[in-house]
Amino acid sequence: MPLRIERRPRPSRAMSWASPLIAAALTAAVAMILFALDGREPVSTLWIFLTTPLADLYGFGELLLKAAPLILIGVGLAIGFRAGVWNIGAEGQLVLGVIFGGWLALEFGGAGPWVMPAMLLAGGIGGALWAAVPALLRTRFNASEILTSLMLNYCAQLWLAYLVFGPWRDPAGFNFPQSAPLHPDALLPIVIENTRANIEIVIAVAAALVAWIFIERTHLGFQLRVTGAAPGAARYAGFPVRRAVWIGMLTGGFAAGVAGVGEIAGPLGQIFPTASAGYGYAAIIVAFLGRLHPAGIVPAGLLLALLAIAGDYAQMMLGMPSSIGGLFQGTLLFFLLAADVLTTWRIRRVEDAPLPATEAA
Amino acid sequence: MTDLTRRRLLQGAAAAGLAAGLSPLAARPVLAAGEKLKVGVIHMGAISDTGWEYFQAEAWRALQEEFPDQVEVTVLENITQIQDCERLFRQLSIQGHQLLFGTTFSQYASLRKLAPTLPKSHFECCAGIDAGPNLGVFEARHYEGTYLTGIAAGRMTKSNVLGWVGAFPVPQVIYSLNAFLLGARSVNPEATLKIVWVNDWVNPGKEKDAVATLVAQGADVISGSPNTPVQGLAAEEKGVWSIGSTGDFSAYVKQKQLVSFELDWSAAHIEAAKGVMAGTWEPTARWRGLGPDGFVKMTTASPELPASVADEMAKAEAAIVDGSFQIFSGPIRDNAGEMRVAEGETMAPEDVKGMTWLVEGVEGSLPKG
Known part of the structure; x- marks a missing residue:
C-alpha cells in the first residue's frame, strides 16, 4: 500500500507545536547514538551532558545569562517574522547597541545611577536606527531586507573594530584593543546573588509578555499577523504593508540593541571588538524553534543556551570536542525543519486502485 | 627541555x-x-x-x-x-x-x-x-630572540633592507622589531627595517601581500611575529630569507628559513x-628570555648560515644570559633622531614593556590609533 505526501487543507496547529518536541526527541536520539559510537553509555552520558551545567545555582544563573539575549532578540525578531519581514541583521543591530550604549558608558560612566537605564535605551535606539536602513530601502526602493540587513552586519562589526582599536582604546591597556573597564554605574544589576545572572533576563521575559499581548491582543498585532500570513488579504483589507515593515524591523533592531548593551554592561564589563557572541544569528533559530510565539521563544532560548553551555562542559567532563554543542544545535534545527514539513503536508495511504490519470493516457 | x-x-x-x-x-x-x-x-x-x-x-x-x-x-x-x-x-x-x-x-x-x-x-x-x-x-622577552635573529639577518642581507610583517602595533611587537634591527645593526650598521602593518594576528591573505610589498621595496630578509608558516612560504616563493620568529617553520619552509626561535x-x-x-x-x-628555565629558546638554523655568524649569535646569547649585555642600553635614538636611551643607561623593564617608539633605521611610523 503506497504512501503519498499531500498538502493539508489548512496548516495543522497541533503539528506546529508538536514538531519542536519531535525535533528535540530525534536530536536526543542522535546524541545517544553518537555517545554510543564513542563507546559511552548513551543514557547516562546524555544525562550528564544536559544536567551538569545546571548542577548548582551558579550554573542556573549562567543559563539565564546566556538565554537572556537569545530570548530578547528572538522575541523582537519574531514580531517581524510574523509580519513577513525577514530581518537577518540582528547581529549588526546588536553591535550598534554596543556602540551607542558603550559611548554613553565611556562618556558618562560614574555620573549617576541614570547611566545604566540610559545605556539600555540608547542601545535600543542604536539598534533600531541600524534596522531603519533596510526598512527604508525596502519601503522606498523595494530592496530585499534579507540582503541589506545581512550586509549591514559587517559594516557594524567594522565600525566597532575601528572604535575599539582607535579612539576607545584603554590608555592603560598596553595598546590592546579593548576599552577601559566600564564604571560600576554602567553595569547591569545582578538578580540572583552569587551568580552572573543580571536584570537582562527580567527584561527579556517582560519583553516576551509585552510581545504576546501586542501580537495576539491588539488590532495592530492582528494587522501584522494578517500581513505576514496573507499579504493579498491584508492589502484588500487596507492594512498598510509599509507600516508592517517598519514595525517589524524596528522592534527587532531595538531588542537586539538592548541585548548588545546587556553584553558590555553584563558579562564583559568592557568593550571588545568581539563583543557579540553570535547571538544575533542564534536568535533566528530560537525564534523559529519557539514557533515565532513569545511563549515558545522563552523555552527555546533556554534550550539553545543549555546546548551551548553543555558543549563547553562536555570538553571538561567527558573529554569531547566543544563543537559537540554546535553539532546538536544544528541537528535540532535540521529535524525541526524536517518535522515542519508535516505542518502543511500530511502523509496518507493511497488505495491500490489505478490512478485515473494513467488510465486516460 | x-x-x-x-x-x-x-x-x-x-x-x-x-x-x-x-x-x-x-x-x-x-x-x-x-x-x-x-x-x-x-x-x-x-x-x-x-x-x-x-x-x-x-x-x-x-x-x-x-x-x-x-x-x-x-x-x-x-x-x-x-x-x-x-x-x-x-x-x-x-x-x-x-x-x-x-x-x-x-x-x-x-x-x-x-x-x-x-x-x-x-x-x-x-x-x-x-x-x-x-x-x-x-x-x-621576545626581544632577546629577535635580537639574535637580527644578527643573522644583518649578516645575510645583501640589500641592507630588512622587512617586518607587523601584526598589531602593541609594545610586544614594537620591542621585538626594535631589537631585531638593533641586532642587525650590531653587525651591519647599514641595515634598515621596513614595516608593513597587517592589523591581525592571523590573516594569511594580508600576510602574503605584506611579504610581497616588502620584497618589492628591496627587503631580502623577512621577519615578524607569524603564527603560521604563510610568511615564510611567501618569502621562499620570492626567493628571500625568512626568520622563524616565535615559531620554527622549518618543516614547511624547507629552503629559506634562516634561523628561528620559539616560546x-x-x-x-x-x-x-x-x-x-x-x-x-x-x-x-x-x-x-633566553637561558635555562627561560621562555625563549633558539631552535633551528639553515645549513647555509655561516659558522662565523652562528658563533656571533652564540656569543651574544651567552652575554645576554649572564647579564653582561643589555639589549636596550644606550645610546639608542628613535627614528626621528631623538636620543631615547643615553650612553651608559639601560631602559627599565617597565619602559620596555610600554615601548611606543621605533629605533633609528626603522622606516615609517606607527599607525595612529
Whole structure:
C-alpha cells in the first residue's frame, strides 16, 4: 500500500507545536547514538551532558545569562517574522547597541545611577536606527531586507573594530584593543546573588509578555499577523504593508540593541571588538524553534543556551570536542525543519486502485 | 627541555620538599599523600600544529611528562568568547582543580576579577599585565630572540633592507622589531627595517601581500611575529630569507628559513605546579628570555648560515644570559633622531614593556590609533 505526501487543507496547529518536541526527541536520539559510537553509555552520558551545567545555582544563573539575549532578540525578531519581514541583521543591530550604549558608558560612566537605564535605551535606539536602513530601502526602493540587513552586519562589526582599536582604546591597556573597564554605574544589576545572572533576563521575559499581548491582543498585532500570513488579504483589507515593515524591523533592531548593551554592561564589563557572541544569528533559530510565539521563544532560548553551555562542559567532563554543542544545535534545527514539513503536508495511504490519470493516457 | 634544566628543577623540588619537611608551618602542602594535583588549562583558540596555542599546549604536555603520576591536566580549547571563559574557569575550580592557566591576554581581565574569589585554586595567565591577588602572570622577552635573529639577518642581507610583517602595533611587537634591527645593526650598521602593518594576528591573505610589498621595496630578509608558516612560504616563493620568529617553520619552509626561535613556557607551568604542590605558590610576574628555565629558546638554523655568524649569535646569547649585555642600553635614538636611551643607561623593564617608539633605521611610523 503506497504512501503519498499531500498538502493539508489548512496548516495543522497541533503539528506546529508538536514538531519542536519531535525535533528535540530525534536530536536526543542522535546524541545517544553518537555517545554510543564513542563507546559511552548513551543514557547516562546524555544525562550528564544536559544536567551538569545546571548542577548548582551558579550554573542556573549562567543559563539565564546566556538565554537572556537569545530570548530578547528572538522575541523582537519574531514580531517581524510574523509580519513577513525577514530581518537577518540582528547581529549588526546588536553591535550598534554596543556602540551607542558603550559611548554613553565611556562618556558618562560614574555620573549617576541614570547611566545604566540610559545605556539600555540608547542601545535600543542604536539598534533600531541600524534596522531603519533596510526598512527604508525596502519601503522606498523595494530592496530585499534579507540582503541589506545581512550586509549591514559587517559594516557594524567594522565600525566597532575601528572604535575599539582607535579612539576607545584603554590608555592603560598596553595598546590592546579593548576599552577601559566600564564604571560600576554602567553595569547591569545582578538578580540572583552569587551568580552572573543580571536584570537582562527580567527584561527579556517582560519583553516576551509585552510581545504576546501586542501580537495576539491588539488590532495592530492582528494587522501584522494578517500581513505576514496573507499579504493579498491584508492589502484588500487596507492594512498598510509599509507600516508592517517598519514595525517589524524596528522592534527587532531595538531588542537586539538592548541585548548588545546587556553584553558590555553584563558579562564583559568592557568593550571588545568581539563583543557579540553570535547571538544575533542564534536568535533566528530560537525564534523559529519557539514557533515565532513569545511563549515558545522563552523555552527555546533556554534550550539553545543549555546546548551551548553543555558543549563547553562536555570538553571538561567527558573529554569531547566543544563543537559537540554546535553539532546538536544544528541537528535540532535540521529535524525541526524536517518535522515542519508535516505542518502543511500530511502523509496518507493511497488505495491500490489505478490512478485515473494513467488510465486516460 | 635540556638535561641541565631538568636537573635544576629536580633539585629545586628536593629543596622545596626539604623546606616543607623542616618547617611545616611555613609551607602547607595542599595535596594529601597519593592525591594528584589537578591542573586546568583554557585555550582561547584551537591547539593546532604550530603557533601561540601550540606552544601553550607544549607547556602542559611538558608538565605531564615531568610529573606523570602526580599531575592530572584538564584542557579546554576553542573558548573564543570572553563571556564564557569566566564560567569555565570557575567550574574547573569548583571541580577541584588547584592550578588554572589562561593562555592569552584576552582572558586576563576576567581572571583578574575571578582569581580573588576562588581561593581554593591558584591562577596563572600568560601575557597578563601584572600579578594580582591569587593571579600570577608570565610573559616572554621576545626581544632577546629577535635580537639574535637580527644578527643573522644583518649578516645575510645583501640589500641592507630588512622587512617586518607587523601584526598589531602593541609594545610586544614594537620591542621585538626594535631589537631585531638593533641586532642587525650590531653587525651591519647599514641595515634598515621596513614595516608593513597587517592589523591581525592571523590573516594569511594580508600576510602574503605584506611579504610581497616588502620584497618589492628591496627587503631580502623577512621577519615578524607569524603564527603560521604563510610568511615564510611567501618569502621562499620570492626567493628571500625568512626568520622563524616565535615559531620554527622549518618543516614547511624547507629552503629559506634562516634561523628561528620559539616560546617555551614549560618552566612557567612546572614551577607553578611545584609551588602549589609544596604549598609555596605565590602570585608573581615572571618575564623571562633566553637561558635555562627561560621562555625563549633558539631552535633551528639553515645549513647555509655561516659558522662565523652562528658563533656571533652564540656569543651574544651567552652575554645576554649572564647579564653582561643589555639589549636596550644606550645610546639608542628613535627614528626621528631623538636620543631615547643615553650612553651608559639601560631602559627599565617597565619602559620596555610600554615601548611606543621605533629605533633609528626603522622606516615609517606607527599607525595612529
